[in-house]
Amino acid sequence: MSKPEYNLIYHAGIPGRAEFIRLYFEATSTPYIDSAREVGQECVAPYSRDGFEHCDKNPTPFAPPVLVHDDLVISQTPNILLYLSGRLGALDLGDGAASSKTATLNDPSTFHHHALLLTILDLNNEAHDTHHPVDVMLYYEDQKDAAVAKAKAFREGRVPKFFKWAEGNITKWDSGFLTKEASYADLALFQVVDGLLYAFPKLIARIKGDYPKVFALHERVKSSPKISAYLASDRHQAFNEYGVFRHYPELDEA
Amino acid sequence: MSKPEYNLIYHAGIPGRAEFIRLYFEATSTPYIDSAREVGQECVAPYSRDGFEHCDKNPTPFAPPVLVHDDLVISQTPNILLYLSGRLGALDLGDGAASSKTATLNDPSTFHHHALLLTILDLNNEAHDTHHPVDVMLYYEDQKDAAVAKAKAFREGRVPKFFKWAEGNITKWDSGFLTKEASYADLALFQVVDGLLYAFPKLIARIKGDYPKVFALHERVKSSPKISAYLASDRHQAFNEYGVFRHYPELDEA
Structure with a gap:
């Protein structure tokens, strides 16, 4: 079998x-x-x-x-x-x-990685909600005023707060991102940073220098042999204006 | 020690x-x-x-x-x-x-309960976002127009969709809510229903009859000996207008 x-x-x-x-x-x-x-x-x-x-x-x-x-x-x-x-x-x-070990519910790192992941996925959800702040069933165009206001709060408050948190945790060899035990949380941080680079290029260009470890992690995952091969393959789909991360210039900075 | x-x-x-x-x-x-x-x-x-x-x-x-x-x-x-x-x-x-068993990553029910929990927590987050659709750092009063629009979508689209999903899963003895293995997911569904009863009493009064199993679960958890003792104790805090669930009449039905 x-x-x-x-x-x-x-x-x-x-x-x-x-x-x-x-x-x-x-x-x-x-x-x-x-x-x-x-x-x-x-x-x-x-x-x-x-x-x-x-x-x-x-x-x-x-x-x-x-x-x-x-x-x-x-x-x-x-x-x-x-x-x-x-x-x-x-x-x-x-x-x-x-990491060659498999997770168990007796290992503290399972809960460290899961907390990091869940927090990164919260940022992912907030990025989504910048273009759909009112109703997921309505078109973006029909909730654009609220979207512009929410995107401003996202750029000015939320992204810096999440990035500061991530930057601090990358310094921690034992239990943060990119530790000796690489985890799905490292991949998740890569993915959300990649999405933000697509959706909010002006914001990221301006604040990137404040979070060197976050962007070093993004680059390290991106250029790792297996992920770079995947990104170059036809298995990988580019971001577009139907997904979580959408590039609407009016939601990025002026 | x-x-x-x-x-x-x-x-x-x-x-x-x-x-x-x-x-x-x-x-x-x-x-x-x-x-x-x-x-x-x-x-x-x-x-x-x-x-x-x-x-x-x-x-x-x-x-x-x-x-x-x-x-x-x-x-x-x-x-x-x-x-x-x-x-x-x-x-x-x-x-x-x-349930007397402790969870492990080898047991399918661990992932069933976790999926139910995560979905209920998504509903919890959406309930929160009805009064803070634009910016968590702003007062409700400063995002009220968007809140009214979001609450309408929440009442008409989201709550019925989540409740229909929950109702269907309560029918499943083996792997849904309130199975032979009661879990934190049952408690979570109780808590969110309890919050919705507080925040959206008119909505719930109107749709309650459509989801008999959801409200039977709420009642069953509420009246269980340990939870009812907790709810009556000074360890328990009532809902109020600073939390996730807030009763703003203009966000409930007319």
Whole structure:
């Protein structure tokens, strides 16, 4: 019997929240099915209602991303990464920042990495909400005034607060980002910084110098052998104006 | 040597996100220090900057709640609940919905409960954002127009979508809410429903009949012996207009 494959279910056409999971598969050289790419948007529908395959053994997901692995069907980005961290092999950035251990609930670093991840995903959600502050079902154009106000608060208050927090934690060899135990949190910080570079290029150009470790981490993950090969491959999708990170010049600085 | 105590660090004066953790301690009869109550708001400051106690072994938290347990200092509500689920005793609702097992990363139910929890916390965050859609640092009054628009979308779109999802998962004995393995997710759903009853009484009065299982779960947790004793005690704080759930009549229905 062959080993069950990891099947990642997500919306087609955007990196979105699934990208945190793709990066983890790629950095650990784990084979996976990217159903958004291989099947298309119709891959999502079966998991958003009762009666999906294996629904007798799993709660119905609220929203993608969804991971299907054998009989297990689970949702929520941090939850999927937590599950994988108990199973995948070494996360290898090619320069010594690698981890070959699998996570357990007895290891403090599991909870350090999960806290870092959850905080980075909060920043990811706030970046999304800059263009959809009122209603996810409305077009951006129909909530643009609130978006402009929210983006200002995001640029002036939230991004500096998150970056300052990240910068401080990169100094910590034992339990922060990019420790001797590289983790999904390092990949997540890379992804959000990459998204901000796309969506808020003027803001980032101005503040980049204040957070040298954050941008060094971004560069280090980006240029690591496995991630750089992934980014250059046709498995990788560019940011666009349908995803979490959107480049609307009026939301960036003047 | 005495067993290290669980020390919960949070803002004083509101139930807030710490309430999910308090409910878990209470439902499992676990002793804990509630520093917001015992020390006051000053309990928060030492953990929001580098140089806090044990900071050499732990990342700096981005925001409360923070759990201090011996040398471990961790943040993020779902992360703290995950940590506790690997350690606390039986979650006993007094009517057979109890679990005596501790969570591990090899057990599918760990990821089922965590996905349910994360989704309920998303609803909690969206409830918060109805009164702060633009900027967490601004007063409600200064973002009221956007708040009114966001609350409408929340009432008409988001709450029904989340409740429909929750209702469907309560039907699932094996892997949904209130299964033979009661979990922190059941307590979390209780807490968010309780908050919505406070903040959006007119909305809930109108739609309650559509989600009988959601409100039966709320009642069942509320009337369970340990939780009802907690709710009647001076350890419990009522909702108010400084927390996640605020009763602003103009955000509820006409």
